Amino acid sequence: MAPAGLRERPFVKALLIAGAVGYVGLLLLLPLGAVLTEALKKGLDVWLAAISTPDARASIKLTLIVSAISVVLNTIFGIAAAWAIAKFDFPGKAPLIALIELPFSVSPVVSGLVFVLIFGAQGWLGPWLEAHDIHIIFALPGLVLATLFVTFPFVARQLIPLMTSQGRTDEEAALTLGASGWQTFWHVTLPNIRFALLYGVLLCNARAMGEFGAVSVVSGHIRGETNTMPLQVEALYNDYDFVAAFAVASLLTLLALVTLGLKTAIEWRHRDQLAAQH
Amino acid sequence: MPSRVRRSRLPGFGLSLGITILWLSLIVLIPISSVFVKSVSQGWGAFWAAAGSPRALAAYRLSFGAAAIAAAVNCVFGLLVAWVLVRYRFAGRRLLGALIDLPLALPTAVAGIALTAIYADTGPLGRLLEPLGLPIAYRPAGVVVALTFIGLPFVVRTVEPVLAEVSSEMEEAALTLGATRLQTFSKVILPTIAPTLATGFALAFARGAGEYGSVIFIAGNMPFKSEIAPLLIITQLEEYNYAGAAAIACVMLVISFAVLLLLNLLQHWQARRHG
Numbered sequence: 001m002a003p004a005g006l007r008e009r010p011f012v013k014a015l016l017i018a019g020a021v022g023y024v025g026l027l028l029l030l031p032l033g034a035v036l037t038e039a040l041k042k043g044l045d046v047w048l049a050a051i052s053t054p055d056a057r058a059s060i061k062l063t064l065i066v067s068a069i070s071v072v073l074n075t076i077f078g079i080a081a082a083w084a085i086a087k088f089d090f091p092g093k094a095p096l097i098a099l100i101e102l103p104f105s106v107s108p109v110v111s112g113l114v115f116v117l118i119f120g121a122q123g124w125l126g127p128w129l130e131a132h133d134i135h136i137i138f139a140l141p142g143l144v145l146a147t148l149f150v151t152f153p154f155v156a157r158q159l160i161p162l163m164t165s166q167g168r169t170d171e172e173a174a175l176t177l178g179a180s181g182w183q184t185f186w187h188v189t190l191p192n193i194r195f196a197l198l199y200g201v202l203l204c205n206a207r208a209m210g211e212f213g214a215v216s217v218v219s220g221h222i223r224g225e226t227n228t229m230p231l232q233v234e235a236l237y238n239d240y241d242f243v244a245a246f247a248v249a250s251l252l253t254l255l256a257l258v259t260l261g262l263k264t265a266i267e268w269r270h271r272d273q274l275a276a277q278h
Numbered sequence: 279m280p281s282r283v284r285r286s287r288l289p290g291f292g293l294s295l296g297i298t299i300l301w302l303s304l305i306v307l308i309p310i311s312s313v314f315v316k317s318v319s320q321g322w323g324a325f326w327a328a329a330g331s332p333r334a335l336a337a338y339r340l341s342f343g344a345a346a347i348a349a350a351v352n353c354v355f356g357l358l359v360a361w362v363l364v365r366y367r368f369a370g371r372r373l374l375g376a377l378i379d380l381p382l383a384l385p386t387a388v389a390g391i392a393l394t395a396i397y398a399d400t401g402p403l404g405r406l407l408e409p410l411g412l413p414i415a416y417r418p419a420g421v422v423v424a425l426t427f428i429g430l431p432f433v434v435r436t437v438e439p440v441l442a443e444v445s446s447e448m449e450e451a452a453l454t455l456g457a458t459r460l461q462t463f464s465k466v467i468l469p470t471i472a473p474t475l476a477t478g479f480a481l482a483f484a485r486g487a488g489e490y491g492s493v494i495f496i497a498g499n500m501p502f503k504s505e506i507a508p509l510l511i512i513t514q515l516e517e518y519n520y521a522g523a524a525a526i527a528c529v530m531l532v533i534s535f536a537v538l539l540l541l542n543l544l545q546h547w548q549a550r551r552h553g
Contacts, residue, residue, distance in 0.1 A: 008459060016358060016362055016366075017362050017366055017368055019355075019358055019362075020355075020361075020363075021362075021370070021374060023355045023358065023359065024359060024374060024377055024378070024430075027426060027427055027430060028377055028378075028381065028430070029377065030396055030402070030403070031389060031392035031393055031396060032380065032384075034392045034396050034401075035388060035392045076297075077298065080294040080297040080298050080301075081294070081298040081301075081302075083290060084294035084295040084298050085298075087286055087288050088288070088291045088295075089285070090295075096298070098538075098542070099302060099306065099307065100306075102306055102310070103306060105484050105488075105538045106310070106488065106531065106534060107487070107488025107489070107490065107508050107511075107530055107534070108386075108488065108489075108490050108491070109509075109512060109527075110313065110488065110527045110530060113313065113511060114309035114310055114312050114313055115309060117309075117312040117313065117316045117520060117524060118308075120520070122520050123520070124312070145305070145309075148305050149305055149306065149309065152305055152306055168288055172287055175289075181288070181290055206383050210383075210384070210385025210387075210388070212385060212386050212387040213491050213508065216490070216491075216512070217512060217515065229385075230385045230386075230387040233385075233387050233391065234387055237391050237495065242395075245391060246391065249387070249388040249391060249392070252385045252387075253384060255385075256380065256384040256385065256388075257383075259383045260376055260377075260379060260380060261376075263383075264372075268372075
């Protein structure tokens, strides 16, 4: 235990805790409460009706499709990138990692814009796509591309430091014992990284389902067709249909809370298997 | 420690690096380069006319200014929250810790409408603040509130691990030399964590400057007054002014990349300081 002079006096400590709890309560907890109370303002029946309209159901389905595709593709990419970067020595690793993390520092709106500039009606490939009747912008492929961009670094960035710290002795032992490359990956590497992988996938999925700015640019806002759940929230809100907007928003809030709960559970139980060991 | 001299005997190098570079190029690098190419496609004159128009300048000022204010607020309160989480044990500490990441998990549009509901003049806080002459919603103050919400985890999560590692020996030495607790904090602890705090500031600032979803509902979106830069990009796109949208995006990208570069230098400096 630290000597008395290294600790704050009890009332100072109580004051600091109260300040921190007050700040977080006011800034974070209050909006959380606002979503749930606004959504249930007119009762459970109205809430249920609001989330089961055809447009709301279509937006839920679209969100699930877009996030499923994006998460699977970026998980495959993340594992490949971490395998190359962590298990081999080659020049230019640091810039490569910086480029992988680049989407984190790009505005969501710009993340959507880039695909409009390429595939939009007046984009590079616009005329060619139109001539061949291929729809990317204002359609599912555009939503997937924008989501892929914003969720690009999540899995890779979780795995790279962990796999680098684990080194390659385990894999080399497996190979020496006669395992094939894939066997080594499935039976040695994957069990070593499973919690970090789960963690990365969880965060990737939360962002994919909740993304707003990037998909807003490429969606075209066609109700029942190209509106994901966050876009449906905006559409309902702009119609002054606040209860319905908050009802759909409450589903997304539930997703956020489940994500936070799982994330925290992994952090508590498997902290040692999550980050690079010092 | 893996051997650094011995070459890796593992298979799959070509395949995994190939996938990495191909996917990175297709999803990130080529799309981003399209912004730079498109922005100057109609000449430098047109580029500056779009990127440097009074309306665009007002939008940058709001986006970057509000992001800086919000990041500064979070440096103060984020440090307080990190301090409490690292140093004290109290009921609800774990819940508080888990809650910090809410802004990263909650979809930004949801945060946007929730904050608007709270700070509009009919909301629980707006109702209290409005009579005091402190209206928040539908003006630049609303942008600052939204960006403060978004930025908190960046500061707390950056400062936490470093604060946990500040050596108690240094604090003991300060105590032995007769420093008060406050002096120890301002002369020993604060200088040690200053670079980390700066990193947290830069992360929150970079995120806030590009933020869209949580802001547009509460901002008011009046050109020259409460219009953020990402919204102006969308407005340009809706008018089919692709080059103009790209020019503004280009300015935002260059500033974000400059912040990112500064951040890397800062982390490099930190790593050297900590040996």
